[in-house]
Amino acid sequence: MISKYVSKAVHHFVKTGISTHICLDLNSSIAGLNEDLINSFVNFESVYFSASIDGFGSVNEYIRHPSNWITVSENLQKLLLGRSDRINISVIIVVQVYNVLNITDLLRWLNSIACDYTMELAIDPAILSVAILPDAAKATAARRLERFASECRLEKRRHVLAIAEMIKATPKFCSVTNLLTFKRFTEALDSSRRQRLDDVCPELLQYLSE
Numbered sequence: 001m002i003s004k005y006v007s008k009a010v011h012h013f014v015k016t017g018i019s020t021h022i023c024l025d026l027n028s029s030i031a032g033l034n035e036d037l038i039n040s041f042v043n044f045e046s047v048y049f050s051a052s053i054d055g056f057g058s059v060n061e062y063i064r065h066p067s068n069w070i071t072v073s074e075n076l077q078k079l080l081l082g083r084s085d086r087i088n089i090s091v092i093i094v095v096q097v098y099n100v101l102n103i104t105d106l107l108r109w110l111n112s113i114a115c116d117y118t119m120e121l122a123i124d125p126a127i128l129s130v131a132i133l134p135d136a137a138k139a140t141a142a143r144r145l146e147r148f149a150s151e152c153r154l155e156k157r158r159h160v161l162a163i164a165e166m167i168k169a170t171p172k173f174c175s176v177t178n179l180l181t182f183k184r185f186t187e188a189l190d191s192s193r194r195q196r197l198d199d200v201c202p203e204l205l206q207y208l209s210e
Contacts, residue, residue, distance in 0.1 A: 002028050007037055019043040027052060027092070030075040031067040038078055047087045051076055054094055056105035062200045063098050065193045073109075080115060091115055095163060096122035097182065100130050100141040101203050104148045107160070111152055119163045121170070127185050131170040132178045137207040142167045179208060 006026070013019040020043065027050045041047045053072060054063045061069050079089045091110060095103055103119075110117050122128050130138060145164035149157045186197050198205060 002026065002033060002037060007034070010037060010040055014040050014043045020045055024048070026050070029064050029067060030072055030079070031064065033075045035078065038082055041082055041087050045086070049079060049089050050092045051079065051089070053091050053106065055099045055102065056109050058200050059099055059102055062195055062197070065195065076115065077113060080113060089115065091117040093117055093119045094122050095119050095130065095167070096128040097130060097133060097204070098128070098197070098201060100133070100167065101137065101201065104144045107148055107152065119159065121166055127178070127182050129170070129173070130167055131173040132182055134174050134207055134210065135172070136210070137204070138167050138170065
């Protein structure tokens with residue numbers, strides 16, 4: 001979501017004519033993004049827009065509640081239509097417990113619409129780090145990324161493989177205590193949002209119950 005203050009500032013820069021001397025750097029979940037803002041990008045010297053998306057479909061809706069996937073996907077594709085040498089659009093993905101097993105669904109979609117992306121591993125809160133997962137779950141996630149690396153765009157292959165290696169190399173923080181804390185955290189989250197992790201990531205829960 002782009003705050004109203006940022007939108008007002010952007011429109012002020014355009015109205016006063018100083019936008020042509022400004023390099024604009026924005027980050028947003030793009031759950032809400034008006035077309036006037038998108039159309040204003042052409043008035044800036046350069047624009048670097050990073051969309052924060054952490055899953056495909058219901059996974060992103062779960063992690064970035066109360067976002068709507070149809071809105072998010074449509075907004076990203078609107079942004080991509082305005083790409084140019086001066087307007088750069090990319091997606092930032094935070095890989096964490098809730099999405100690590102199915103992150104390749106998002107990567108394949110981004111690949112299909114020719115959208116650039118960068119992944120990083122979640123560190124905070126620690127309870128959402130992939131480090132708390134059993135080795136078997138981390139191995140499955142890494143294997144899926146390695147498989148995707150063979151079909152992704154050549155310039156992204158090294159990055160995808162590096163994330164797979166980082167997942168395999170995360171410290172072993174899988175313990176009864178950490179998993180119990182994760183369970184309580186997730187139950188509290190689900191209760192406050194009226195969601196169910198079971199509905200979105202049943203495979204994850206299967207690994208955690210083994």
